[in-house]
Amino acid sequence: MTALVVDTPPPRRIPDRLSTPFRRLLGSWEVLLLAVTIAIFIANSLASPHFLDPWNLSDATYNFTEKAMIAFAMTLLIISGEIDLSVAAIIALASTAMGAAAQAGFGTPALVSVGLGVGLLCGAFNGLLVARVGLPSIVVTIGTMSLFRGIAQIVLGDQAYGGYPASFAWFGQGYMSDFPWWPALPVFEVITFEMVAFVCVALVFGILLHQTAFGRRVYAIGNNVFAAQFSGIPVERTKFVLFLLTGLMSGFAAVCLTSRLGSTRHTIAAGWELEVVTMAVLGGVSILGGSGTIPGVVLAAIVMGLVTFGLGLLNVPGIVMSIFIGLLLILVIALPIVFHRIRSRAAA
Amino acid sequence: MTLPMPAAEPFAGNDVPIMEMRGISKAFPGVKALDDVEISLHAGSVTALIGENGAGKSTLVKILTGIYQPDSGEIVIDGRPVQFGSAEAAIRGGITAIHQETVLFDELSVAENIFLGHVPRTRFGLVNWKAMNARAAALLHSIDAPISPYTRLKDLSIAQRHLVAIARALSVEARVVIMDEPTAALSHKEVEDLFRIIERLKGQGKAILFISHKFEEVYGVADRFAVFRDGRSIGSGLLAQTSQDQIVRMMVGRSVEHAFPKVDVAIGSTVLKVSGYSHPTEFDDISFELRRGEIFGIYGLVGAGRSEFCQALFGVTRPSAGTVELEGRRIDVRSPSDAVAAGIVYVPEERGRHGAVLQMPIFQNISMPSLSRTTRAGFLRQAEEFAMARRYAERLDLRAAALSVPVGNLSGGNQQKVVIGKWLATKPKVIILDEPTKGIDIGSKAAVHAFMSELAGEGLSVIMVSSELPEILGMSDRVLVMREGRMAGTWNRADLDAETLVRAATGNA
Amino acid sequence: MSRLLKHRELLLVAIIVALVAAFAYRAPGFASPESLANIFNDTSILIILALGQMAVVLTRSIDLSVAANLSFTGMAIAMINAAFPEIPLAILIAAALGIGAMLGAINGLLVWKVNIPPIVVTLGTLTIYRGMAFVLSGGTWVNQNQMTPDFLNAPRLPVLGLPLLSWTAILVVVVMVVLFTRTVFGRALYASGGNPTAALYAGIDVGRTRFFAFVLSGALAGLCGYLWVSRYAVAYVDIAVGFELDTVAACVIGGISTLGGIGTIAGAVLGSLFLGVIKNALPVIDISPFWQMAISGLVIIIAVTFNARQERRKGRMILRDAAKSRARPSELAEGAAA
Ligand SMILES: Nc1ncnc2c1ncn2[C@@H]1O[C@H](COP(=O)(O)OP(=O)(O)O)[C@@H](O)[C@H]1O
Numbered sequence A: 001m002t003a004l005v006v007d008t009p010p011p012r013r014i015p016d017r018l019s020t021p022f023r024r025l026l027g028s029w030e031v032l033l034l035a036v037t038i039a040i041f042i043a044n045s046l047a048s049p050h051f052l053d054p055w056n057l058s059d060a061t062y063n064f065t066e067k068a069m070i071a072f073a074m075t076l077l078i079i080s081g082e083i084d085l086s087v088a089a090i091i092a093l094a095s096t097a098m099g100a101a102a103q104a105g106f107g108t109p110a111l112v113s114v115g116l117g118v119g120l121l122c123g124a125f126n127g128l129l130v131a132r133v134g135l136p137s138i139v140v141t142i143g144t145m146s147l148f149r150g151i152a153q154i155v156l157g158d159q160a161y162g163g164y165p166a167s168f169a170w171f172g173q174g175y176m177s178d179f180p181w182w183p184a185l186p187v188f189e190v191i192t193f194e195m196v197a198f199v200c201v202a203l204v205f206g207i208l209l210h211q212t213a214f215g216r217r218v219y220a221i222g223n224n225v226f227a228a229q230f231s232g233i234p235v236e237r238t239k240f241v242l243f244l245l246t247g248l249m250s251g252f253a254a255v256c257l258t259s260r261l262g263s264t265r266h267t268i269a270a271g272w273e274l275e276v277v278t279m280a281v282l283g284g285v286s287i288l289g290g291s292g293t294i295p296g297v298v299l300a301a302i303v304m305g306l307v308t309f310g311l312g313l314l315n316v317p318g319i320v321m322s323i324f325i326g327l328l329l330i331l332v333i334a335l336p337i338v339f340h341r342i343r344s345r346a347a348a
Numbered sequence B: 001m002t003l004p005m006p007a008a009e010p011f012a013g014n015d016v017p018i019m020e021m022r023g024i025s026k027a028f029p030g031v032k033a034l035d036d037v038e039i040s041l042h043a044g045s046v047t048a049l050i051g052e053n054g055a056g057k058s059t060l061v062k063i064l065t066g067i068y069q070p071d072s073g074e075i076v077i078d079g080r081p082v083q084f085g086s087a088e089a090a091i092r093g094g095i096t097a098i099h100q101e102t103v104l105f106d107e108l109s110v111a112e113n114i115f116l117g118h119v120p121r122t123r124f125g126l127v128n129w130k131a132m133n134a135r136a137a138a139l140l141h142s143i144d145a146p147i148s149p150y151t152r153l154k155d156l157s158i159a160q161r162h163l164v165a166i167a168r169a170l171s172v173e174a175r176v177v178i179m180d181e182p183t184a185a186l187s188h189k190e191v192e193d194l195f196r197i198i199e200r201l202k203g204q205g206k207a208i209l210f211i212s213h214k215f216e217e218v219y220g221v222a223d224r225f226a227v228f229r230d231g232r233s234i235g236s237g238l239l240a241q242t243s244q245d246q247i248v249r250m251m252v253g254r255s256v257e258h259a260f261p262k263v264d265v266a267i268g269s270t271v272l273k274v275s276g277y278s279h280p281t282e283f284d285d286i287s288f289e290l291r292r293g294e295i296f297g298i299y300g301l302v303g304a305g306r307s308e309f310c311q312a313l314f315g316v317t318r319p320s321a322g323t324v325e326l327e328g329r330r331i332d333v334r335s336p337s338d339a340v341a342a343g344i345v346y347v348p349e350e351r352g353r354h355g356a357v358l359q360m361p362i363f364q365n366i367s368m369p370s371l372s373r374t375t376r377a378g379f380l381r382q383a384e385e386f387a388m389a390r391r392y393a394e395r396l397d398l399r400a401a402a403l404s405v406p407v408g409n410l411s412g413g414n415q416q417k418v419v420i421g422k423w424l425a426t427k428p429k430v431i432i433l434d435e436p437t438k439g440i441d442i443g444s445k446a447a448v449h450a451f452m453s454e455l456a457g458e459g460l461s462v463i464m465v466s467s468e469l470p471e472i473l474g475m476s477d478r479v480l481v482m483r484e485g486r487m488a489g490t491w492n493r494a495d496l497d498a499e500t501l502v503r504a505a506t507g508n509a
Numbered sequence C: 001m002s003r004l005l006k007h008r009e010l011l012l013v014a015i016i017v018a019l020v021a022a023f024a025y026r027a028p029g030f031a032s033p034e035s036l037a038n039i040f041n042d043t044s045i046l047i048i049l050a051l052g053q054m055a056v057v058l059t060r061s062i063d064l065s066v067a068a069n070l071s072f073t074g075m076a077i078a079m080i081n082a083a084f085p086e087i088p089l090a091i092l093i094a095a096a097l098g099i100g101a102m103l104g105a106i107n108g109l110l111v112w113k114v115n116i117p118p119i120v121v122t123l124g125t126l127t128i129y130r131g132m133a134f135v136l137s138g139g140t141w142v143n144q145n146q147m148t149p150d151f152l153n154a155p156r157l158p159v160l161g162l163p164l165l166s167w168t169a170i171l172v173v174v175v176m177v178v179l180f181t182r183t184v185f186g187r188a189l190y191a192s193g194g195n196p197t198a199a200l201y202a203g204i205d206v207g208r209t210r211f212f213a214f215v216l217s218g219a220l221a222g223l224c225g226y227l228w229v230s231r232y233a234v235a236y237v238d239i240a241v242g243f244e245l246d247t248v249a250a251c252v253i254g255g256i257s258t259l260g261g262i263g264t265i266a267g268a269v270l271g272s273l274f275l276g277v278i279k280n281a282l283p284v285i286d287i288s289p290f291w292q293m294a295i296s297g298l299v300i301i302i303a304v305t306f307n308a309r310q311e312r313r314k315g316r317m318i319l320r321d322a323a324k325s326r327a328r329p330s331e332l333a334e335g336a337a338a
């Protein structure tokens, strides 16, 4: 038998990384999505002469900007291993609250605060139940989805709120050229407020997730919540903040959507939770938690916007588009798994 | 086919094996759990499978019971090769097992727990509850287990669950009965009861595979033995012809005396004082003082409440009574982050579940509790993270291809080094190591022990929970023994001996 | 009282009785036999769907596509009936079960063979199935005058004082009781949700069990597709929108754990009845039906909080076990049997 060896060789140098960042990027989901985006763009411009019209394109961004803003927050939430199915219901409740405030004669700043405030409150309620009480987020947010939209329904019945102040319309219908202090270049005639908001929100969440300690903790929690807790990460608080952020972004989306539509019914944003989750999953976020990136979700938002826009140009009705979205959701998850299985079977 | 062995040995069951496993290999990501092992079982004979934690014993059991599929090798029963594609197939093949973890159903009745997978049915194919309950009662009676078949499993104690697991294993007509460390959580009397059952099974001509790394038990019950080390077959034969010393050498690959690089360091002043620490359901009235440079062992049976106590000390659960003083000041630990801030850190027993985030890179695991020091205003600085990771990786002699490799790709020993490195980076005062060498290879084990001594030498205080008597005896300055959630006593290094500790732990007066 | 709290079913019965009594105080006649029979009949479809949902939830999954399945199957059956009035009802009902089971099997296969989380699968198929109902019908309605009298009247047929619809629910409950408590499949549902690892060790194929749970849920949704269109005498794309939430609510209220492995048929039935009583009481006590959605939501949250308190992992209970092992064995056996 060999004797015990406890000699101490000089410490070996372990390299930081094996492959260069560029090499890793090449094989990534994001690059694949980028290729898909370009392909759809080319296909659409060949299929319809109206596609490349700047005004049309500018209009098309409304297909995804509001949903994407929620999707960015949802991305962090899903990475942490939770989910929020109540986002569309939060929009309904926030929009209803804004409608009521508008009826009471409040001005635009107050309306925006009401929208964001209701979003935050709803997020806090979800966060409390999931992070603090420790309930499963799927069931909790199925419940709050009923509760929030139910309250909107109690308030609204089959009526609608309208009569928002004229200045409120700017969030969902405004262009950057409407700003007196913004540089008056011709491009800003077609750049909407929502596009700018989309870019800003993407940047903020991108930095938060990828460049801060908070983002690192989100990944750790999503990959192994016990190990995260045992490493001294405040799991409860982090998850609570994530629900708050998701509520806040839903409130912000409610501001934009209400402003764009100019009225509130209790069915507002019906089914959006599905599209928001699909966007995140299409962007490469693992529904089981632990992985995903904001750039991926940005691209996924654009892909979904382009697909809906293209189908719209072909006069495909909305409910049929939702078939595509449902298929997209399932195929995006299923295909890599199936391919992987086929490849490993071929290898064996 | 192999020829029967010459019958030159004293009788220990039938000489022709009824079951053989040959050339079995099984790899998991990062570990080769079994590498070309073999073992044979004989009718009317108990074969002890011996090996340290992580030697691959349970993996072999799972292959035999159809839960894992081997990467290569064959199982031969009565001279014919067989394959077990599922747990059901293994049961039909006449193999039954008591697994190391009690894998039962909390919400179902005892009877169902015994028969699930092979429930008695009526003529119409429906579940025959009456027959099931009656047969369960008879089985439980036959092993002297005073448990009602109607009780829900979650209302039973750990020892009672073990009895249910035994009844479950006996509920199928099997020729091979496997018991994977069945005694780890049992008191002295319960072990004796189990041995009576084994004798009876032996009398019925069954082949028994008994897994343990406790020698008294092995010599008390088994006829034959097989030793595994680091996933390899090291030796096998008849126990009557083999001395304990020979087996120990096979098991650890060296003599035990040299294994523990315990260095005597000057013990300083009291660092941690725990008084009357209690938990509503898990432990009661634990008190001790821990001094600078001390290695404080906590010994006991599996399930004695040692991990529960340590986790409460670390803030994972809240105690119901008791106080903790660190360097003379009362501290109130409400969460692991409080504990880390105070300077108490915990290396958990279940490395993959609680210790490391296996999917994330080494450097991110090491910096995880120290992010406040590698970030500026909350923004990550990767260069700092890599520098911190490198410092501790080199100090612990970590073997890895790169610091950006996921921890899950490392071997068990290197994973443990990452977890320890993660905590050292926080500059702790007290480090709690829960079964620090469980499931890691001999080389890494020695490294962990050497490192423990080194840390103590630098003035860190170490609490080491272990079920391995040699480890406890070899490394501890003082030992606390826990039994059934309570303190059974503390001993100084000078007064330590194996018998005393075992007696205290098993309650064998 | 603490025993009552332990037995979810008894607690629910007490609450339902109290509710009925309270409503009857406001609106005499609410508790009359006819009114109660009417509530039961009105809740029949929910009961059937909730039992399907329960099978799925027991295996640690969730089926959000039941209402969409109901809508598609209902539309398909109504269109077949309108186009071929000569096809006998029995065949139509068998077809409804078959179509529903097929849609359920799609969910099940994606969960079993492709390993996609059930919530994602059924969130996707929820829109796909309803979209297919639109594609199938082109967005048009199938009206009362297009359906045959047989097709429309069967669920209303009174038998022993109760309409056939109620009897169908009762039959489904009985079949499910046998299925869940007396068959190997039924016990596998509990086992694979309660402890998937232990199920694997016991030779139970967890994935296959889940698959069949989805098929069962789908088949029942298909049956309800027929029941729904004939009861309301109209088929259109948006029937039963959001009804999947009610089925989840009924299960959660009935004490079916969303973590799998815990729950009884009685619980699911009582959970459905609870929702049914509230729904029928709202108009009686002059509250707008718009309140119903919020009330369901609130009740789901309360119920899941309540369930979680009961299911909370209690640790190893070392001290309790230690106390027990010092007790005499004979006492133990009695204590355990009690
Ligand atoms: N499911 C698994 N995945 C990864 N590694 C495993 C798994 N099961 C066991 N191992 C590893 O295989 C080795 C042998 O483990 P095991 O058979 O449990 O050892 P023993 O029962 O002898 O203590 C250990 O290093 C352990 O970490």
Ligand SMILES: [Mg+2]
Residues within 6 Å of the ligand: B054, B057, B058, B059, B100, B180, B181
């Ligand atoms: Mg083992």
